[in-house]
Amino acid sequence: MKKRIISGLAALAIVLSGSGAVFGNVVDLQFDIAASAESVASGTCGENLTWSLDNEGTLTIRGTGEMNNYVHSYDSDIGKGYSKSIKRIVIEEGVTSIGNNAFTTYCNGITDVTIPEGVTSIGANAFELCRLTSINLPDSVTSIGDFAFADCTKLKSVTIPRNVSSIGKNAFKSWFESDLESINVDPDNSYYSSVDGVMYNKDMTKLVTFPCGKTSVTLPDTLTSIDENTFYECEKLESVIIPNGVKSIGESAFEGCRKLKSVTIPESVESIGKDAFYDCTAMTSATLPKSNIKIGNYAIGYCYHLAEGYPWSPNFVEDGPRVNQNFKIYCYEGTSGEQYAKNNKIAYELREDIEPANPVVTYTPGDGCVTLKWKAVKNAEKYAVAVEVDGKWTIVENTSDTSFVLRNLKPGVNYSVAVLSMFDSKWYVNYSNMITVTPYAKTPVYPIVTNTEYNEIYNQFRIHWSEVEDAEKYGVAVYIKGKWKIADQNIPATKTSFTSPKLTPGHQYKVAVCAKVNGNWQTDKINSRAVTVTIVKGTTLLKGDVNGDGEITVTDLTKVAAHIKGKKLLSDDEKLRADVNGDGIINITDISKIAAHIKGEKLLS
Incomplete structure (x- = not known):
């Protein structure tokens, strides 16, 4: 379909009756209407589903039912041949699932995806390697497959909806440097929970997913184990606190955490798996418990080194694991920690039993x-x-x-x-x-009225005051019959003005402004801070008489038209007169009513 741009012009011509004179006043309201973009490729992706790509880079999935599941990433032909052109994916309502490997091959350049309510499952590897910057998962989603969003390195945060009951292995894992800092779970979810952006099972005994962009984490006391590969290649992680209660640390649990500087293994731990802290190149120390625990090969203190020299050289060193430079183990005499250090020729220092104490x-x-x-x-x-x-x-x-x-x-x-x-x-x-x-006590600072404005048409006043630091809100009080009465006590702290209702001409009002700070209204010295406002007799507001000359004429109509076109904007008082229907908006409706009044068809009230 060829893309068309349609330009429109709306004009209002007013014909004055009586003398037969004709006055034409045109208000230009130009607008553009963009038709659908042109389709450049299409195909099927389910029994009742099709995909199409337009020339603006939007790939749309439409129809009803489930998407196809693809055994391998290269089996999917969605967007085939156009991987560099696809910018975003829109999945329309009616689709109930996103298939395995659906978008990982030809759509991995996308930065945005729209997933509608009604989709219940997101298949394995569906968006793997895509350059998504955000995702909004609908409440209808119940399952997220293995590697579904793996290596989406530009994602910064994810929210897991309340009905998700199954999340596959490495669903949000990244093996490259990742921006993902938080995975939050809807509090109403019955299967998962989150604390500080880290995802756990509901009772928080198992860590489900750690966002690889986080730099530190304090694990909860409820945690009983750290499974294999849990923090694998989390290259931004600098510190971790493992709670007393964790019994096992799995194989390669922290492997490749190259900014992790030190670790303390609590007394509750019974085993540390092979390569648990392997290739943590910045690590300089590890503190091991008093108890005898099982420690796997290369579990702590080793990193990978490339080969040095040539195979035929006498100084050739093969590639493989070596002890980190400047690394030391802190352990207790006669324990498995000391034995591990000796067996692996790692520097160690024996710890003393010291009574715990808190600082003064x-x-x-x-x-x-x-x-x-x-x-x-x-x-x-x-x-x-x-x-x-x-x-x-x-x-x-x-x-x-x-x-x-x-x-x-x-x-x-x-x-x-x-x-x-x-x-x-x-x-x-x-x-x-x-x-x-005790922090320093603060001398109270009160709002000071800095300016008073008066509207003679409506017999209203507006006061402005100085901002008060730490104010939670403001209130305005009026002195009536010997007592201070509240006029408004819900003025936001971001607003420093108040407009009165219509008042009786010829009266004087004593007005004061108070701030609410630290939960208390500062009402002291209110009399000395008050200002007096006098309401003089106002003039009658004539709707439609925009220029205020007492008559409603073509001149008034012209001023309104110029305002709508943006050629010459009306003042505040002129806006009050021009808004003849009182809806707060000056538009064609107001012009029509003024024109009808001028022609005598329907007089303004």
Whole structure:
């Protein structure tokens, strides 16, 4: 179908009755209507489904029922021959499934896909290697196949809908550098859950998918195992806290995490699989537990090195695993950790049994914040800053530093704060070193009325005031019969003006503005901050009399037409007079009503 652009012109001609004079005033309203783009390729992809590609790069799947499943990626001919042209995919309503390997071969250049409500399954490898930047999965989806979105490296976040009950192996895995930082699950999903963008099964005993773009993770205490390949090739991961409760770390679980610097294996772990931390090239230390555990070959401290020299050279070194440079194991005497270090000729240091302790904390107050400081505790792996809220202690930050700025505090309010130490991946929960901290009290700042405007037509006033830092909202009060009465107490903090309703001419009103800060209205000194507004007798608003000369004529019509065409915009007062039907919009309807009044067909009220 040939693409056509249709240009239209709408004109209004007004013929004045009586003297027979004719006045023509034309309002140009130009618009373009784009017809469907031209189809360049098409085919079938299901018993009742077809695909078509237009010359703008949109590939559309339409029809009813399930898409074909393709055994191999090269079996799909959807978009065949046009892989460089396809930009987006639109799947229309009526389609109920997306087939295996549907788009991975010829459509992998797409950045956008529309999946409609009604699609229940997304097949294995369906979008593998596609350059999608976002996906919106409908609530109808119940299953996502193996590798369905694997190596979609440009994805930044994914939300799993509430009805998904099955997610295949490596559905969102990337073996290349990935931007994916969060996989969030609808809270109403009965099978999966998520914390901090990491996806788990519902009871959080098993990690399902880790987004490869994340740089750090603290795993939940409910986790019982870390399966093989869970963090494989997560090249951006820099730190991980493994909780006490994990019993096994699978084969190649963290292999290829080349920015991971150190790891502490908790006392609960019974086995570490082969290559578990292999090729973690930035890792300089690993802390192993007191217990004797099973440690697989090359599990910790090894990375892959290429061959050096030539095979016939006397200094030739074959490629393969070697111990990381500057790597050290921290372990206990007589344990499997010490034996592993000796067997593999890895540098190690024996740990001492030291009673756990939390640091002594001091603080410096600031504006809305306090700076906490403490001395390092021997053998502590990390620290947690905890705050008591409503009688319960809540950890607000994990840090390896010995200082932290606690922000967003209410001025002058006391807070109970403690810093906990971590030993063997477990927090030493003891709040006996708790301290009370107080940020600086803030001198109240009140909103000051900076300008008052008056509309004589409607007998209304508008006041403007200065912005107050940390204001949650504003309120306006009016002094009537010896008492302050609220006129509006729900003015957003982003708005610093108020327009009154229509008022009685000849009256004076005492008005004050208050801000709500930290949950409290600042009503003190309200009398000294008030301003007085006098309402003088206003004029009568004549709808249609745009120029305000007391008559409705062709001149008024011309001004409205010029405003609609954008040639000369009306002032605020002129807009009030031009909006004859009172819908808040000045358009052809208002012109028609003014024209009918001028011709005497229907007078304006």
